[in-house]
Amino acid sequence: MTSAPTRTRGQPRPGGSFSSWLDRNIRWVFPLPALAALFALTILPLLFNLILSTQDRSVSDALPSRSVGLGNFVQAFQDPRFWNATKLMFEFTLIAVPLQMLLGLGLALLLNRHMRAQGLVRAAVLLPMISTPVAVGLIWALMMDPNLGVLNYFLQTLGLGRSLWLADPRLVIPALALVDIWQWTPLVALILLAGLQTMPDDPFEAARIDGASSWQAFRYITWPLLQPALFAALTIRLIDALKTFDIIEVMTQGGPGNASETLNVYAYHTGFEFLRVGYTASLLTLLLVIVAVVAIGVNLLRRQA
Amino acid sequence: MRNLTVLFALTGLLAAAPAQAQTVKWDAYKGTTLRLLLNQHPWTTAMQPYFPEFEKLTGIKLAVETYPEAQFRQKVLVELSTGGQNLDAFMLSPGQEGLLYARSGWVEDMKTYIGNKNLTAGNWGFSDFFPSVVRSTEYNGIMTGVPIQTETPMLFYRKDLFAKYNIPVPKTLAQMEAAAKALNGKDGVFGIALRGKGASATSQFSPYMFSYGSTWLTRDGQANFTDPKFVQAMNLYTGLLRKYGPPAAVTMSWPEVTSLFAQGKVAMFTDASLFRSIVDDPKSSTVAGKVGYAPFPAGPAGRKPYVTTWALSISKGSKNKEAAWLFTQWATNRQNQLRVLLQDVPAVRRSVWNDPAFKKQETNPEWTQAHLSQLASANPLWNPPVSQVGEVRDALGQAIVGILQGGNTVDLLKRAEQTTNSIISKEK
Numbered sequence: 001m002t003s004a005p006t007r008t009r010g011q012p013r014p015g016g017s018f019s020s021w022l023d024r025n026i027r028w029v030f031p032l033p034a035l036a037a038l039f040a041l042t043i044l045p046l047l048f049n050l051i052l053s054t055q056d057r058s059v060s061d062a063l064p065s066r067s068v069g070l071g072n073f074v075q076a077f078q079d080p081r082f083w084n085a086t087k088l089m090f091e092f093t094l095i096a097v098p099l100q101m102l103l104g105l106g107l108a109l110l111l112n113r114h115m116r117a118q119g120l121v122r123a124a125v126l127l128p129m130i131s132t133p134v135a136v137g138l139i140w141a142l143m144m145d146p147n148l149g150v151l152n153y154f155l156q157t158l159g160l161g162r163s164l165w166l167a168d169p170r171l172v173i174p175a176l177a178l179v180d181i182w183q184w185t186p187l188v189a190l191i192l193l194a195g196l197q198t199m200p201d202d203p204f205e206a207a208r209i210d211g212a213s214s215w216q217a218f219r220y221i222t223w224p225l226l227q228p229a230l231f232a233a234l235t236i237r238l239i240d241a242l243k244t245f246d247i248i249e250v251m252t253q254g255g256p257g258n259a260s261e262t263l264n265v266y267a268y269h270t271g272f273e274f275l276r277v278g279y280t281a282s283l284l285t286l287l288l289v290i291v292a293v294v295a296i297g298v299n300l301l302r303r304q305a
Numbered sequence: 306m307r308n309l310t311v312l313f314a315l316t317g318l319l320a321a322a323p324a325q326a327q328t329v330k331w332d333a334y335k336g337t338t339l340r341l342l343l344n345q346h347p348w349t350t351a352m353q354p355y356f357p358e359f360e361k362l363t364g365i366k367l368a369v370e371t372y373p374e375a376q377f378r379q380k381v382l383v384e385l386s387t388g389g390q391n392l393d394a395f396m397l398s399p400g401q402e403g404l405l406y407a408r409s410g411w412v413e414d415m416k417t418y419i420g421n422k423n424l425t426a427g428n429w430g431f432s433d434f435f436p437s438v439v440r441s442t443e444y445n446g447i448m449t450g451v452p453i454q455t456e457t458p459m460l461f462y463r464k465d466l467f468a469k470y471n472i473p474v475p476k477t478l479a480q481m482e483a484a485a486k487a488l489n490g491k492d493g494v495f496g497i498a499l500r501g502k503g504a505s506a507t508s509q510f511s512p513y514m515f516s517y518g519s520t521w522l523t524r525d526g527q528a529n530f531t532d533p534k535f536v537q538a539m540n541l542y543t544g545l546l547r548k549y550g551p552p553a554a555v556t557m558s559w560p561e562v563t564s565l566f567a568q569g570k571v572a573m574f575t576d577a578s579l580f581r582s583i584v585d586d587p588k589s590s591t592v593a594g595k596v597g598y599a600p601f602p603a604g605p606a607g608r609k610p611y612v613t614t615w616a617l618s619i620s621k622g623s624k625n626k627e628a629a630w631l632f633t634q635w636a637t638n639r640q641n642q643l644r645v646l647l648q649d650v651p652a653v654r655r656s657v658w659n660d661p662a663f664k665k666q667e668t669n670p671e672w673t674q675a676h677l678s679q680l681a682s683a684n685p686l687w688n689p690p691v692s693q694v695g696e697v698r699d700a701l702g703q704a705i706v707g708i709l710q711g712g713n714t715v716d717l718l719k720r721a722e723q724t725t726n727s728i729i730s731k732e733k
Contacts (some may be wrong), residue, residue, distance in 0.1 A: 059382065059383075059386035060386060060405055060408070060409035060692070061409055061410070063692060063731070063732060064731065145553075145561075146551075146552055146553040146556075147551055147552070147553065147565060147570060148564070148565075148568065164552060164553055166556055167552070167553035167554075167555055167556040252556070253502075255502060255503055255555065255556060255706065256502070256503075256556055256706050256710070257503065257555070257703055257706035257707060257710070258703065269699070272379055272382075273695035273696070273699065274693060274695050274696040275405075275693065275695070275696075276696075
C-alpha cells in the first residue's frame with residue numbers, strides 16, 4: 001500500500017491509467033498516425049536517399065559499390081551534363097510559368113464575368129488539366145511531327161514555312177513549354193478564379209461611385225486583393241515546372257542529343273538506364289535543394305508584398 | 306530398304322507425337338502458379354492465345370503481365386535487382402541485358418535444364434535451333450535464355466520506285482548510297498530513312514560498322530570508336546541521313562522510321578527484319594504489296610549482318626524454376642515456333658521454315674531468303690559487350706546526334722570513346 005500515493009496522480013477518473021494517460025497526451029496521440037505516415041513515406045526515403053547519395057552504387061552486385069562521401073556531388077559539379085540539365089530546367093520554367101500566370105489571369109478574369117452556360121465553359125476550360133500527361137505528350141508529339149504533324153500543316157497554310165519543333169535543339173524547350181502552358185494554364189486560372197470570387201463587393205462599389213475606370217479598379221483593388229491567390233498559384237507552378245518529367249520523357253526523352261534533358265530527366269536516365277543509383281540519388285538531392293530554395297524564395301517575396 | 310522404311314515411319318511417329326508423350330511428366334507441378342513478365346512484342350501477341358493449352362496440359366496456372374518495351378525492361382530490372390523471388394519466367398533481350406544479368410547472377414543457366422533428361426523431352430530438339438541464335442544468348446559462359454524469335458537487319462525498299470526509275474536492288478553499301486541519291490526527291494520521297502535518335506541508332510549502326518571491318522571494342526577491351534574503319538562507317542551512316550534522309554532524323558527511332566516508310570515518304574530503309582509486319586500490312590501501310598526485301602548490303606569487309614534475339618529466361622530467385630522450365634520448353638517447341646512463324650514472327654527453329662504450312666502461306670520468299678541467308682554469318686554483338694550497355698549506347702548516341710547536327714565526326718567519336726573507356730574502367 002506504500003505505492004498508493006504515487007498512483008493517485010494516475011487515478012483521477014475511473015477507467016484505469018491508460019485512459020488518463022490518453023487524456024494527458026491527446027494532442028500527441030491524434031497526430032501520431034499522420035506522423036507515422038510522414039515518417040515512413042517521406043522522411044525515411046529522404047534519409048535513405050541521402051545515404052545513397054554518398055555511395056558509388058549500382059543496382060547490380062557485378063558493379064562496384066563503395067562509399068565516396070561527397071564524391072558524387074563533386075562529380076555532379078564537374079559534370080557538364082548536370083549544368084546543362086540545370087540550365088534547361090530553369091529555361092523551361094522561365095518560359096512556361098510566366099506565360100501560364102499571364103494567360104491564367106486573363107482566363108480567370110474572363111471566366112469571372114457573368115455569361116451564358118457558365119458551368120459548361122468552365123468545365124471545357126479545365127479539360128487540359130485533367131488529361132493524363134502521358135496522353136497529352138503523345139498527342140502533342142504527333143501534332144509536332146515535322147513530316148506528318150498537323151502543326152506544320154497550319155504553319156504552311158499561313159505561309160510561315162515548316163518548323164522542326166522537337167527535332168530542333170533551339171526550339172525543343174519552347175515547344176515543350178508550349179505543351180506545359182496548354183496543360184497547366186487552367187490550373188492557374190482556377191486558383192485565380194477562386195481568388196476573384198471571394199473578393200468583397202464593397203470596394204468595387206465605392207470605386208464605381210468615385211468614378212474609377214475599370215483599369216483603375218483592377219490596378220488598385222483586384223490586383224492587391226488577388227496577391228495571395230497569385231502567390232499560391234506561382235508557388236505551385238514553379239515547383240511543378242522545375243521538376244517536370246512526364247511530358248519531356250514522353251515527347252523527347254531529353255533529346256535531340258540532350259537539348260531537352262532537364263535535371264529530373266537526366267536523373268531518370270542515370271538511374272534507370274545507366275543504373276548508377278548513387279549518382280542519381282545525389283542529383284535528386286540537388287534537385288530537391290534547388291526546388292526548396294525557389295519555393296522559400298517565393299514565400300519570402302510574398303511576405304514582402 | 307525395309308529398315309529404312311521402318312526408320313522413316315519411326316521418325317514420322319516421333320515427329321507427329323506430341324512432346325508430352327516423352328519421359329517428361331508434364332503434370333508434375335500441378336497447382337503451381339507461374340508469374341510471367343512479357344514484353345508487348347509480336348511474339349507475345351502470337352503466343353498468348355495458346356497459353357490456356359499449356360495450363361490444361363500441366364495444371365500450372367500462368368499469371369501473365371505484359372508491358373510496353375521501355376516499362377517492361379525497367380520492371381524486370383527492378384524485380385531482378387531486388388531478388389526476383391516473385392518472378393518466374395520473363396522475356397530477355399540478351400544483346401541488351403545478357404551480360405549484366407549474367408554477371409549479376411540474376412538468371413538461370415539454361416544449359417543445365419536442357420541437359421536434364423527428367424525435365425526435357427527427348428523430341429524437344431535443341432539441335433533444331435539456329436546455332437548463331439543460340440550463341441547470341443550466351444554471356445559470361447551462361448546461356449541466359451532460350452530464344453523465341455530472332456531478327457536480322459534488312460534493306461526494305463519500294464519496288465515500284467526502283468522499277469520506275471530503273472534502279473537495281475543494292476548489293477553493296479556503295480550501291481545503296483547511289484540508289485538513295487538517285488531516288489531522293491523523286492515522287493516526293495526521301496532517299497533513305499535510318500534511326501538517328503541517339504542511343505536507338507547505335508544498334509542499327511552496328512551492321513554498317515561490321516561491314517566496314519570494325520568492332521565495338523579493341524582486343525584489350527577498350528572502345529574502338531576512333532578506328533579509321535569505324536569512322537568511315539559512321540561517316541557513311543550519318544552522311545546517308547544528312548544528304549538523303551528526312552529532316553528530323555535526330556528524333557527518329559524505329560516507330561518513326563517505319564511509319565514514314567509506311568506512309569510512302571521514303572524510298573528505302575535498313576532495320577530489323579521483324580518490321581515487315583508493320584510496313585507490309587495493308588491495314589497500317591499505304592505501300593503494302595510494294596515492299597521489296599534484300600539482305601543487308603555488303604561493305605568493304607563483306608556482308609556482316611547482326612542477329613538479335615528475344616529469349617525466355619528464368620529468374621534465379623524463382624521458387625518454381627522447374628515449372629518455369631516446363632513453360633519455356635513448351636513455348637519453344639516446334640508446334641509453337643510454327644505458330645509464331647505463321648504470324649510473321651521470325652522463328653528460331655530451322656525445321657519450321659520448311660514446314661508445308663509455312664510454305665503454303667509464304668507470300669514473300671524474298672524476305673524469308675534475305676532473313677535466312679544472313680543467320681549463318683550474323684554477329685550477335687549488336688550492342689557493345691559491356692555491362693553498362695545503356696550508358697555506352699547513350700555516349701555513342703550523343704555522338705551520332707552531334708554528327709547529324711553538323712559536328713565534327715572524329716571529335717565527337719573521340720569524346721564518346723573517352724566516356725566509354727571511363728565507364729568500362731569502373732566495371733569488373
